Amino acid sequence: MANVQTKTASQAQRDLERKRRISLVIRYFILIVVGLFMVYPLVWMVGATFKNNSEIFSTMNPIPMKPTLDGYVHAMDNYGGTINIWQAMLNTYSYVIPEVILTVISSVLTAYGFGRFKFKGHDIMFTLMMAMLFLPQVVLNVPQFLFYNKIGWVGSKFYLPLIVPTAFAVETYFIFMLIQFLRNIPKELEEAAKIDGANVVQTLTKIIVPMLMPAIVSCALFKFMWASNDFLGPLLYVKTPAKYPATIFVRLSMDSESGFEWNKALAVSLISILPNILVFFAAQNQFVDGISAGGVKG
């Protein structure tokens, strides 16, 4: 009798184990299939950097049949000695990094203000700010250009029209995200800090910022991605080839009128996104936390 019972118990366990395995296989199968679909364009892109034009357009196979290194060789070309891919990448990060830092600081300050303090006009200003969320960049381009032109910043060697605005919390989405995150931080913590004698600034830097870290990292990463992908901004405000960032450099040779070697364009693109990928991998755990926390609990 005891024997039979043990048998059923182990049988049940085995059944459970088998079910779990099947479900695991199914889940991974779906994940892999979907993953392959998502990864394919990227794998194709890497493969295409080694192909010539006719192979790029005539086959879906990501593996090059007649591999060539021309793309990478030409990617190192210099334009009149003033700009090459490394200089372009350096230019990109020389404004992306200040943009990220300023955006984070200004957004945290603004979010803290809106999230924790009641002041005259709070609601109307918050509404106005939220309305900005729906304002497309396109409508801002012309007035902004006229403004920066008036104060002489167009063609600035220090990318002023790109960097300076970020000090004024122009990324409404981040403020929104940070405020949502802030709501989940218990007020008691701040009260405790107050009792311990911390002033407003200390509360922010010692209590709020560490708690907000996952959200701040998400903001920083988003800003990093957007800023380094920005094409129109540099095109409008950068007027000397030596100051071109990577986004413009990638396009320099892409002349659809006469045709061009796609392998070069793709090789330049691939090289110029490598730092972004590295940054993303380095910060991705925090990043995922930040998005899910900000998004779900909001």
Added chain:
Amino acid sequence: MKKLTATIMTGLMATSLLAGCGGTTTETTQNTDSQPSSEKTTEAAPAADQQADSGSADSYESCTLTFDWWGGDARHEATIAAIEAFEAKYPGITIEYNYGAWSDWETAKASEYLSGTNPDVQQVNADWIGKYDADCTTYLDLNTVSDVLDLTQYDASTLAFTQDSKGGQAAIPIALTGRTFYWNKATFEAAGLSTPTTLAELEAAGPIFKEKLGDNYYPLVLTEYDRAIMLAFYTQAQTGEPIIDQNGNFTLTQDQVKDALTWITSLEENHVIPTIEYYDGEGAESIDKSARWIGGEYAGCFTWDSSPSSLQNALPNPDDFEVGCELMDTGKAGSGCYVKVSQMFAISAKTEHPHEAALFLNYILNDEEGAKLMGTQRGIPESKAAYAVCEAEGAIDPVVAAAHKSVMDSNPMYWNPLFDDSSLKGDTAVYNTLFENLSYGVRDGSYSIDDAAQDLYDAYVAVAPAK
């Protein structure tokens, strides 16, 4: 394992996001020759010693000029070489230049025009005079600097293309471009045909292609905008009048529009051209990137004489590529084709140094040394001096030369820029939607030739009143 997979997945997702920035927009209206002549551009010989014998450059002030252009690698290299040679020849004049690709270039330039910060010298697109110089205050009237800038190098009829509304010479046309046919000889040979020299031969080739080579083979492929131009050529050959005349009047009746649309539809029905559905089904960005063109299934195309190289080089065997001739010749009114200016150079009306700007423009357009360095990167030069230099240097690609000759020899007609008005030409404008609707509609009965004739006539008359 799970963590690793998640890491890789999120990483790749982010990468796809990042990679998304690499898209391009295609602009097929302006075309230039792309013969890479980099080996020539390296000869940027400093020619300061020639300064003494260049009489026209008698006096100039030291100054800094700004200059910008768009294009591809070969054009950038050639232009930079010419700028460096100019600076060496005229010490004291510094050219601050800026260049890019066509995509979004106009957006950036439009904001400059709006704020009056456009550069002293500039490469200008064919429709910019109408768009940004409507009141004739954006571009300098080049007649005022004709003592330095040699306008006699250009035919009066060519210069007429780039006059502003008050008759001032707003810009210099660098090159003219027209449309012609290009054939894939190998496919025609496989069908047992020679490449068509008349419209009748082309029309007859459709059924033969279908029978001998199969349903996938077409003697010609036409996009929506190609069809609009074909329609213009077809009607112009019949009426002998430009579709929109010098006074900006539309010259066709609705019945004539209907006839032409019936003809275009008959090409589709007779397997001469694929339907828009079939063409779009492949999702090729342009014909030179179409696997069907590369593979020879499309045996012909109808495009600008200045851009055959990308089409030719796309073929596995570029020798199969053949330049055709204008086919519309009805004997009554010529071939019906037109030419237009591909690109121009202009000087800003606000420049503080018109004399030096003209000196520079003359150097890159008409000077022997400058023209040699500039080459044919913006099409076959209209400047007689530059043409002579390029011809002597062998810089003109024989295929481009043949195509250009075929166009220029066919007695091209006047072309009114209203034909490319933004209400007619553009992604969501009339040419695209109408020819697409017609191609789909005549087969399922939702849109008839009569509807199309009415809509196209109305769209034209809205831009150019009927005569």
